[in-house]
Amino acid sequence: xxxxxxxxxxxxxxxxxxxxxxxxxxxxxxxxxxxxxxxxxxxxxxxxxxxxxxxxxxxxxxxxxxxxxxxxxxxxxxxxxxxxxxxxxxxxxxxxxxxxxxxxxxxxxxxxxxxxxxxxxxxxxxxxxxxxxxxxxxxxxxxxxxxxxxxxxxxxxxxxxxxxxxxxxxxxxxxxxxxxxxxxxxxxxxxxxxxxxxxxxxxxxxxxxxxxxxxxxxxxxxxxxxxxxxxxxxxxxxxxxxxxxxxxxxxxxxxxxxxxxxxxxxxxxxxxxxxxxxxxxxxxxxxxxxxxxxxxxxxx
Amino acid sequence: xxxxxxxxxxxxxxxxxxxxxxxxxxxxxxxxxxxxxxxxxxxxxxxxxxxxxxxxxxxxxxxxxxxxxxxxxxxxxxxxxxxxxxxxxxxxxxxxxxxxxxxxxxxxxxxxxxxxxxxxxxxxxxxxxxxxxxxxxxxxxxxxxxxxxxxxxxxxxxxxxxxxxxxxxxxxxxxxxxxxxxxxxxxxxxxxxxxxxxxxxxxxxxxxxxxxxxxxxxxxxxxxxxxxxxxxxxxxxxxxxxxxxxxxxxxxxxxxxxxxxxxxxxxxxxxxxxxxxxxxxxxxxxxxxxxxxxxxxxxx
DNA sequence: TTCATGGTGGAATGAAATTTTCATATTGAC
DNA sequence: GTCAATATGAAAATTTCATTCCACCATGAA
Numbered sequence: 322x323x324x325x326x327x328x329x330x331x332x333x334x335x336x337x338x339x340x341x342x343x344x345x346x347x348x349x350x351x352x353x354x355x356x357x358x359x360x361x362x363x364x365x366x367x368x369x370x371x372x373x374x375x376x377x378x379x380x381x382x383x384x385x386x387x388x389x390x391x392x393x394x395x396x397x398x399x400x401x402x403x404x405x406x407x408x409x410x411x412x413x414x415x416x417x418x419x420x421x422x423x424x425x426x427x428x429x430x431x432x433x434x435x436x437x438x439x440x441x442x443x444x445x446x447x448x449x450x451x452x453x454x455x456x457x458x459x460x461x462x463x464x465x466x467x468x469x470x471x472x473x474x475x476x477x478x479x480x481x482x483x484x485x486x487x488x489x490x491x492x493x494x495x496x497x498x499x500x501x502x503x504x505x506x507x508x509x510x511x512x513x514x515x516x517x518x519x520x521x522x523x524x525x526x527x528x529x530x531x532x533x534x535x536x537x538x539x540x541x542x543x544x545x546x547x548x549x550x551x552x553x554x555x556x557x558x559x560x561x562x563x564x565x566x567x568x569x570x571x572x573x574x575x576x577x578x579x580x581x582x583x584x585x586x587x588x589x590x591x592x593x594x595x596x597x598x599x600x601x602x603x604x605x606x607x608x609x610x611x612x613x614x615x616x617x618x619x620x621x
Numbered sequence: 622x623x624x625x626x627x628x629x630x631x632x633x634x635x636x637x638x639x640x641x642x643x644x645x646x647x648x649x650x651x652x653x654x655x656x657x658x659x660x661x662x663x664x665x666x667x668x669x670x671x672x673x674x675x676x677x678x679x680x681x682x683x684x685x686x687x688x689x690x691x692x693x694x695x696x697x698x699x700x701x702x703x704x705x706x707x708x709x710x711x712x713x714x715x716x717x718x719x720x721x722x723x724x725x726x727x728x729x730x731x732x733x734x735x736x737x738x739x740x741x742x743x744x745x746x747x748x749x750x751x752x753x754x755x756x757x758x759x760x761x762x763x764x765x766x767x768x769x770x771x772x773x774x775x776x777x778x779x780x781x782x783x784x785x786x787x788x789x790x791x792x793x794x795x796x797x798x799x800x801x802x803x804x805x806x807x808x809x810x811x812x813x814x815x816x817x818x819x820x821x822x823x824x825x826x827x828x829x830x831x832x833x834x835x836x837x838x839x840x841x842x843x844x845x846x847x848x849x850x851x852x853x854x855x856x857x858x859x860x861x862x863x864x865x866x867x868x869x870x871x872x873x874x875x876x877x878x879x880x881x882x883x884x885x886x887x888x889x890x891x892x893x894x895x896x897x898x899x900x901x902x903x904x905x906x907x908x909x910x911x912x913x914x915x916x917x918x919x920x921x
Numbered sequence: 922t923t924c925a926t927g928g929t930g931g932a933a934t935g936a937a938a939t940t941t942t943c944a945t946a947t948t949g950a951c
Numbered sequence: 952g953t954c955a956a957t958a959t960g961a962a963a964a965t966t967t968c969a970t971t972c973c974a975c976c977a978t979g980a981a
Contacts, residue, residue, distance in 0.1 A: 341862070348863060352928060364861050364877070367712050371671065374969060384930055389970060400969070411711075412667050440771050440900040441764025447896045448759035451888065452752050459748035464741025471740050486797060490790035494887065497786060512812060584899050587794060588751065588888035596747045599884050600740040652958060673938060684960055689940060699940070701967095922981100929976075939966070946959070951952100 337366060337410035340403070343395060351394070357383055358391040362407075370407035374400055443582075450579030451588040457577045458589040466574055467593075471600040473556055473572055477528035479505045481519075481553070483544040484532035491532045491558065491590045495598065502602040509544055520544060525552040531566045532558040532590065534578070545569050558590060637666060637710035640703070643695060651694070657683055658691040662707075670707035674700055743882075750879030751888040758876050758889040767893075770874055771900035773856055777828035779805045781819075781853070783844040784832035791832045791858065791890045795898065802902040809844055820844060825852040831866045832858040832890065834878070845869050858890060 334340040344359045351359060361381035362369045369377060374385040381388075392403040474480060480499050484492030489510075496508040509519045523529065529548040533541040542565045548555050549569050557570035560578065567573040576593055579586045634640040644659045651659060661681035662669045669677060674685040681688075692703040774780060780799050784792030789810075796808040809819045823829065829848040833841040842865045848855050849869050857870035860877060867873040876893055878886045 345862065354929065360861060360863055363863060371708055371712055373967085375967095385969070386930070386971080387928095390929090408671060412671065439764060439768055440903055441766070441768035443896045443900050443903075444759055444762050444764065444767045444893070447892050447899070448755045451892045452755050455748045455752050455755075455888070459744055462744050464739060464744060466741070467744045468739055468741035487794075489797065490794040490891070493793050494787075494790040497789065582899060584895060586895055587891045588755070591790070591887045591891055592747050592751045593744070595884060595886055596743045599747070599882055600743050603740055603743075654959065674940090675938070685939070686941080686960075687958095690958090701939075924981080925979090927976105927978085930974095932971105932973090934969105934971075936970090937966105937968075939964100941964075942962090944959105944961090946957105948955100948957080950955085 334406070337407050340395075340406060341366075347395070354383055354387050355391050355394060357381060358388055362391075366407055367411060370404055370411045446581050447579070447586065450581045451586050454577055454579035454586060454589045455592055458593060461575050461577060462593060466572075467596055467600060470556055470572055470574055470597060471604055473554055474499075474504065474528055474530070474597065474601050475604045477504070477554065478524060478526040479507060479522075479528075481507050481509055481523055481527060481529040481548065482532075483509045483529060483541050485538035485540050487585070487587070488532040488534060488538070488541070488558075488590075490587055491594055492530075494591060494594050495530060498595070498598040499601065502598055503605050504601065511540065516540070516544075520547040523548050523551040523553050527551070528554040528556055528571075530556045530558065531570070533564060533566050534560045534585065535564065537565050542566060558593065634706070637707055640695075640706060641666075647695070654683055654687050655691050655694060657681060658688055662691075666707055667711060670704055670711050746881050747879075747886065750881045751886050754877060754879035754886060754889045755892055758893060761875050761877065762893060766872075766874055767896055767900060770856055770872055770897060771904055773854055773872055774799075774804065774828055774830070774897065774901050775904045777804070777854065778824060778826040779807060779822075779828075781807050781809055781823055781827055781829040781844075781848065782832075783809045783829060783841050785838035785840050787885070787887070788832040788834055788838070788841070788858075788890075790887060791894050792830075794891060794894050795830060798895070798898040799901065802898055803905050804901060811840065816840065816844070820847040823848050823851040823853050827851070828854040828856055828871075830856045830858065831870070833864060833866050834860045834885065835864070837865050842866060858893065 334343050341363060344363055348356060348359055358381060361377070361383075365380075368380065372380070374388050377383075377388055378385045389400045392400040395403065397403045480495075482492045482495050482499075484490075492508060492510075496506060499506040507519060507522060509516060511519070527548075529545065531541055531545050531548075537559075545555055545557075545566045546569065555566070555570040555572075557564070557566045557573040558576060559567050559573060560576060561567060562573060562575065574593060576589045578589050634643050641663060644663060648656060648659055658681060661677070661683075665680075668680065672680070674688050677683075677688055678685045689700045692700040695703065697703045780795075782792045782795050782799075784790075792808060792810075796806060799806045807819060807822060809816060811819070827848075829845065831841055831845050831848075837859075845855055845857075845866045846869065854871040855866070855869060857864070857866045857873040858876060859867045859873060860875065861867065862873065862875065874893060876889045878889050880886070
């Protein structure tokens with residue numbers, strides 16, 4: 322039974338923005354599941370506008386009835402009216418442009434001058450460049466490349482990670498994610514001048530993942546040399562087969578990063594790193610327990 | 622009676638663009654009513670994506686059954702699949718995860734889908750997901766968002782960076798790149814338990830760039846609180862307006878990372894970070910020397 | 922610990938929308 | 952001009968979806 326809508330403000334929002342503000346205002350007073358629904362509405366308004374309640378419930382990890390309750394808690398008569406509000410806003414946004422223009426909205430050529438579009442136009446350039454780079458990387462790495470790299474890592478006792486300067490974020494990501502896949506991991510970061518000690522821990526059953534781009538950091542090169550000296554395997558992530566780390570590597574994964582205005586990106590390397598880790602997680606799982614089920618997701 | 626789909630090309634289009642081309646190609650061979658439907662699909666794709674067949678029939682001056690026949694003539698099994706195609710394109714333009722439920726399988730039958738394409742197929746999934754996420758980020762951040770964020774950083778005396786766990790690679794990249802743009806930078810990394818000391822250095826003319834994703838690391842939240850207490854500006858890079866750091870931030874840049882098999886990516890955040898840094902470099906350069914020319918590129 | 926209150930998940934129900942079917946109309950050929 | 956074949960429109964039938972209802976669980980107080 323609806324309690325005759327005792328809500329303080331019986332006036333509904335009349336726009337998606339108004340709805341967003343209303344959710345933000347009431348969020349703290351909501352129950353756990355209702356908050357979950359609210360978060361999904363704020364984070365994925367397009368989904369909430371267009372999908373069915375069953376799909377939404379699945380994606381947001383709730384129940385259809387919870388979505389209906391959420392809408393009613395906000396004063397709507399049901400989930401339908403709330404969806405209609407979001408959908409109308411979405412249509413209004415998109416029908417401003419003609420169909421053909423909107424379709425090519427993202428493929429449109431980018432002005433090559435910063436002063437033309439202002440500094441803000443840089444986001445278009447970098448996004449577009451990264452998209453092209455990702456397509457390229459996907460083709461260059463290939464399924465076999467990824468699969469054999471995963472096998473290489475899976476067979477190792479310990480994973481050692483090296484990446485300096487611009488490559489460091491990639492190494493840092495792997496240092497965060499690889500242990501989650503259940504593989505012992507050491508990041509050779511050289512903090513406290515302990516790089517030599519860290520390299521001494523490399524054994525013959527280990528693998529070193531070395532990430533380096535032109536021009537190749539000498540610390541990374543010498544770390545690879547140390548790994549080779551210890552008879553460890555080396556997986557190189559680099560931008561050239563001629564790079565000093567690729568030459569000594571057991572396997573090399575080539576990534577082509579976009580270069581916009583002289584700045585090279587990292588998106589492709591991160592994407593590849595993530596594919597490696599998830600592949601490793603599936604592989605580990607398959608060997609540990611024959612049963613199915615997804616490997617644990619991540620959190621931050 | 623379906624004539625067992627005698628259409629020459631039984632392969633369906635996989636995008637709104639492809640559908641549009643297919644309609645144009647077959648238009649001349651269609652009957653009057655089917656042409657009428659086709660014209661409506663081309664002229665009002667968002668209606669066709671969202672409205673019910675009854676409404677569409679009324680608006681286009683046809684019948685619901687005519688729309689079903691039209692879809693079948695194109696090779697679809699019914700009007701539903703055709704609408705779904707258009708709807709997904711609509712979502713893809715506005716959000717990252719527009720592309721079918723295959724991406725969103727949490728615990729469902731993961732084992733066999735991996736073994737179907739092999740672990741190597743993950744590279745395709747992640748690359749594709751990241752591309753969609755980048756398109757979305759580009760649209761969500763927008764030129765104004767980037768421009769005002771750059772202005773916020775440019776006005777600061779010192780930039781403080783916070784990002785833990787999964788967000789750390791982004792902070793690490795900024796710690797590498799922001800100083801190259803000539804802006805004093807401190808990374809709050811908490812190495813050696815010195816986080817408190819690092820936070821004490823924040824002044825009222827500074828800006829803190831805080832990166833955090835669900836679920837939000839408490840260290841990051843308290844760092845933001847410390848920045849607020851010091852009357853510093855806060856630029857949040859996060860995945861939700863409800864995140865504890867977004868609520869306290871001077872400005873929030875929303876990024877929606879792709880989520881494939883429960884693992885969220887970082888490509889969009891890295892792309893955004895790079896756009897921020899290059900924008901900052903141009904801005905700094907413009908104020909230091911009026912002359913044009915690109916800022917120095919990077920190297921590793 | 923026990924009870925009471927309110928929240929939550931899942932199944933049943935009723936409504937709405939899509940698809941099929943069939944009768945009628947229209948077009949083209951002989 | 953008539954017949955055959957196909958297209959069209961209307962309505963029935965089926966499927967899908969939103970909502971409601973009920974039983975169970977969690978939380979907090981006595």
